[in-house]
Structures are given as structure tokens and as C-alpha cells.
Amino acid sequence: MNERDVTQGDWKVINPANGSVVETIQLAGVEQVHQAVAAARQAFPMWSRTTPGERSALLLALARRLEERFEEYVQVESTQTGKPLRLCREFDVPGSIDNIYFFAGIARNLEGKASVEWVSNLNSSIRREPVGVIGSIAPWNYPLQMAVWKILPAIAAGNTIVLKPAELTPLTALMLVEDCLAAGFPPGVVNVVVGIGRIVGEALVSHPEVDMVSFTGSTAVGRRVMELATGGIKRVHLELGGKAPFVVFADADLDAAIQGAAAGALINTGQDCTAATRAYVDSSIYPQFVEGVRTLFGSIRVGDPGDPSTDIGPLTSKAQQERVVGFVNRARDAGALIEVGGQVTGDPNGAYYLPTVITGADHDSEIASEEIFGPVLVVIPFDGDDEGLALANDSRYGLAASAWTTSVIRSERAQRELNAGTVWINDHIPIMSEMPHGGFNGSGFGKDMSTYSLDEYTRIKHVAVDISGDAQKEWHRTIFSIKE
């Protein structure tokens, strides 16, 4: 039986740099989902009545726990995913800590409309309330950050949560939940179940005591999650796949665009939902752009995540490596040109793949339209701005996009017309806790991070209070005649 066919009992977390076992954990089953949801349900009345200040204090304590264990988080995140230590030290772990500090701040700043008599003698106000028990499911590409993005806004707003991290990379999410308890969160507020998606994930999403489902992962699984949640009329928040366009106009700073394409396509070995994957380049500068990315991609050092000179590490699993191999081989067979890369490399027990640039693929070919989730950039020429923007928008996804230009007018036009939840101009990838992250169309709906995420995890109640004290209100005349 394939190791990855295991659904219960011992589960090996594998280091994709060399195939070694990082840790063996016990997979949860449906029974553990019931227990976790019951704990979250039981904790909800108490937690939802804590003050924002009390919640904020615990979140600050949690951030400090992560700061104390910073290096441990870095090492575990790197070992379970294959991320270079540099990426974990400078992006994954500090980004997660910053996110926790951010939510500790905005937990105390839940906004609403002013209390006003919109009609005479009736005072209206808004109560912003937590939704209840949140069932959350996360992917394997940024295990700690995804766990933080899911847990923090939910609990900052007074919800309790059951998180199911990806079974491939559960270790830093388990550490995070352990640190929640150590920081003083009452038992039951934050719960974790590590199990197989189609068993434990589905049991969580369809559990009658789960009020809201928050999912980050592929569009195909997101669709299934939404179907399951529909039965219970649950609130749904979906952060799904992407195929971000990277539009290089004729007047772009070419060096910046080439550098940006490599950074945007190769971060996290391309396993980033916002990664630059489709570069559309004005035909007047196409040859120079292709030459530039071919050279730069060819110079990227692929290797051991622990080596400080490594630029990118392996893919996160052998299965992901096979998936990338399949995409590139099919593109090659269909006549596309592999400018650089296009093959596995390094330790055969690892999941390495060379940074790859592909040209000569049709815009609507598989390689240019499906999410690959690997270090692969497809470059396609366009003629004129209208065509460049139209090609960029011709996708079922709408998560992120970038435009490269030195013209204010082109920049403004791209901001307005690119159909994506995040649009960068002359950059691609940076995210920040204060700004929302979330997609349009097949990339889902709802926002992570920022104050907007609190809208996902709160419900709005209108409360109207009579301030006349009259038995017979003025509006009663619409029902029956007023006594003199």
C-alpha cells in the first residue's frame, strides 16, 4: 500500500529535501472531529463573552511565545515543507508573528455604525457578534501562516475554532495550538485535528455544530467544501487557487520586470497561490524579456533548504514533484519550448525541480491556464495594451495580478481593469497584515488578514430600542387607528 493511502493511525511527516521521516503522528478520525467540535461548542459562550481587551492580551502573549520559540518554528517549518531556512526566517515565521500582533490590536477595534434614531423614538444600534464555532481547513504550502490566518481573526472576534491543517505539513500548526494553551487560552477555544481531507475535512465541514466554514486550498476541493456546507446553510469563506498574470507593458523597466518575474514565480518554489505564472509581454520587448528570465532562472540555486546559499528548496512532496513533471512534459509534448529547466534535479529521494521558463505555449493551453504550483513561468507575447489586459483577465481564477509599466496612465488602467483581488504595480508577491488577501471568481470569496477579515468572522445584528415609552407607537396607525 502506498504510504499516502493511510487514512488512520500512524502518519509519517516527510522531509521533502531527502525523504526522511520528520515525525510520526497519529491521524485523527471522525470521532476526534466530534470531540473537537464539542469542545469548541462548549467553550463558545464563555469565550464570546470575554472582552476584546482580554482577548487581545492573550493574543499578545501568544505572539511573545512564538518570538521565544522563533528558531524552533523556523526549523520545523523548513523540515516539514522543504522551504529554505532563509525564507522561514525572513517571511513565514516573522510574517505569522506580525499577523498575531496585528490581530491583537484590531481585536479592540470592532467598528460599526453610530447609534441613531433613524426613525423617531426608536434608537438603532449594531451589535457585531462572533459567528460561533468555525471549522477551518488549511493547505500545505505555508503551514504556519495559513494556520495563523485562519485562527487569529476568528478568535480575535470571539469565535472558537477547529482547524484541520494539511496532513502533509501539520507540525507548526500543532505547535501553534500548543502555544495558544501555554499563552493562557482556555481549553476548547482553539482546537486542531490532523486527518485526511476527504474523511476528517468532510466530517468537519458538514458537522451540524459548525456554524461557519473557512477553507484555503484548491478550487476543486473548495467546490466540494461549499457543497457540503450548503446543506447546513453555513457561512462559507473560500480562499482558493490562482494563476496570476504578470503583464509587462512596452514601457516597463525591463530589469525590474525580469527580476520581479523570477522572484514572483519562484518564491516558495512556486507553491504560492499568488505566484506569477503567466507572463504576458508586449511583443516589442518580448525577446529581451525571455532572454532575461532564461538567464536569471538558470542562475537560481536549487538545493538543500539548510544551506544558506540555497535560493529555492524542493517542492513539498514527491506527489507535487510528479504533478509538476506531468504538466511540463505534457506542454513539451504539445510543442511548447522549454527555455530553461524542465527537469527534476538533486537528491533522488527529494522533490526538487529546476526553475523553468516555457515559451511557445498557447494562451489557452493547459500549462498556461491550469494552476501548476511549481517553479514554472509561461511567457506569452501580446500586441498592444488591450490584448495584454484581455489575456490577463481571460482566466477562471482571480486571486492576484501585476502590471509593469512606467506610465501613470497604464498603471491606472491596469489597477481598474485587472480582475483580481490583489493588483500590484511594478512588484509581485508582497503581502501585509493590514491589507486584505482574497480572490475573485474561481479563486473564491472573502478576505484573510486586515480588518476586512473580521467581517467574515462576525455577524451583524440590528437592535432597535423604543425610547418613547408610549404604549401606542406612532407607526401603529398603519395597522389600526390611533385613539385620541
Ligand code: NAD
Ligand atoms: P487541497 O485543496 O488539496 O487541500 C487543502 C486542504 O483541504 C487540506 O487540508 C486537505 O486535507 C483538505 N481536503 C482535501 N480534500 C478535502 C475534502 N474532500 N473535504 C474537506 N477537506 C479536504 O490544496 P493543497 O494542495 O493543500 O494546497 C494547494 C492549493 O491551495 C492551491 O490550489 C493553492 O492555490 C491554494 N491556496 C490558496 C491560498 C489563498 O489564499 N487563496 C493560499 C494558499 C494556498
